[in-house]
Amino acid sequence: MTSMSDLVLKIKGVSKTFAGLKALDGVDLEVRRGEFVCLVGPDGAGKTTLIRLICGLEQADRGEIEYFGRRQKKLGSKERARLGYLSQYFSLYEDLTVEENLDFFSRLYGQARNQEVVERLLAFTRMTPFRQRQAGKLSGGMKQKLALACTLVHQPDLLLLDEPTTGVDPVSRRDFWQILFNLQLQGKAILMSTPYLDEAERASRVALIHQGRLLAFETPDNLKKQFAGRVLELITSDPQSWYKRLKSQAVFLDLQLFGDRLHLVVRPEVQVSEIAEFLINQGVKVEHLAEVPPGLENVFIFLINKSGGQN
């Protein structure tokens, strides 16, 4: 059930130009309570600029940003206190312990030390056993979890995460998802940018941004419905050489080679049996051919090509 009061962030027609270059061009976006929105797009698409605008680190040339249902020209201090921002370049104090870092950041947000919050965050991030460890001596994944915990000490309602999982190993990444998921359950809103589309599969809604414009803003399921194609998985011996030979065939909109199989993208009206016949005629020894659900990567590449491709 959503209502207007659930709207934590509303962005309307936001544009930003840097030195004649349009970084953002009329972007609309919204994030609701308990929602996890993922911002995806190629390098330089405008993801970081958008997050910096929301944080108040940049000013938009045009458009409006509403925080927590209130329209305002500039981010006020009251609203700012309800934001938590974690960038790729977040820096912990390496010579302070885990707990000292948490203390430091709560003071930075003008809050007295709140033992209960610190304990909860330590438990929440599974860092309690490491509370006395110097931040510099933590693994990459643990550092990132601590950085996230530091972003949460002032109990923000809207979390802005700019590519937070770069360089984090899969085990720590799972912990990271669990933390984000628990925050969602608590009704927090999360806006996260990522270059990894498998991460975006976990989002409530995905915003695809390309060359400063919003190409799509949908649930992962609805986004996949926009994909005008079918993905067929082909298992055969030597997929690599077949990839080269089949790439030029017009019937395939796209081909993707994996280590031990191929994905063939065909038009929606094309039947699996037609493709099977086609492949056998080409001389492919088909061990297995079946339709698989499209991934967000298929959709992403499709939508970017549709919008005029990557420059």
Next chain:
Amino acid sequence: MSRLAVEAQGLSKKFGPFLAVDHVSLSINYGRIFGFLGANGAGKSTTIRMLCGLLQPSAGWARVAGYDVLTEADRIKKVIGYMSQRFSLYQDLTVQENLEFFGRVYGLNGSKLKSRITQVKELVGLQGLENKLTGKMPSGWKQKLALSCAILHEPEVIFLDEPTGGVDPISRRNFWELIYKLSEEGRAVLVTTHYLDEAEYCHELSLIHAGRIIASGSPREMKKNYFPGHLLELVCPQPLEIYEKLKTWSEVQGVSLFGTRLHILVEKESREKLEQKLKGLGLACSLRQIVPTLEDVFIHQLEKEAEKVKANGLG
């Protein structure tokens, strides 16, 4: 008998009392892409450093491109290429200048250097970008340039240590096209990555944990052989509410949220019971079995290892 590009038997490395690499055996054929997976500190980098001849093994042996890592380390350095995420290109040099610099480092000069640079530029698609300042290029292009610099001397074996961190999907796909080209030229590639969707691109994979290899196979074999449970996908209108319920059910071994879907892990035998229980809730839900991702397999294997340690009283 075909010569192997990389062959290791019982390779081990001790740092003081700490066994960083524990009897690792692996083999990679020429023309193959081998994915070496593991969490931070699992022993990946130490193994790679031994294979590159940068670190002496405490036990075991390895041959790389036919050379023994113990006795012929200097020769190995000349026939391998190495690139990592932290690869240091000179940001204030142009593309061409970086290529020339690294070519000379690898002992190329004169017409040989010139022709190799031309070949590599063509392979990677760097033509026309010669005068671009490296520091001003997007990260996807920097990565391609870094790879170009690492293959100028025509290495037979290429080590890529987390080469694509933070690169966008389209650039990543282009980068993998390049890795496939290198494998077609008959070079062996060993690649590490934290992103397991990327591991799907490899011909073979090994998962290393606490210095030991705990799973190996092609991507499909990994999913088939190392993931015993059933992974089910549930689509329903109120996933968050159902999540809370599912967590308390004894049949459910794990549950995670994917947007509006839930992924539920059950043992093969309890699948039917789960279906009945869900039906009992009277919700309009759809349930289907899905193929686990390599990340699911990876996490599952590591959890199993953690349980073993606990059971043995070593934890």
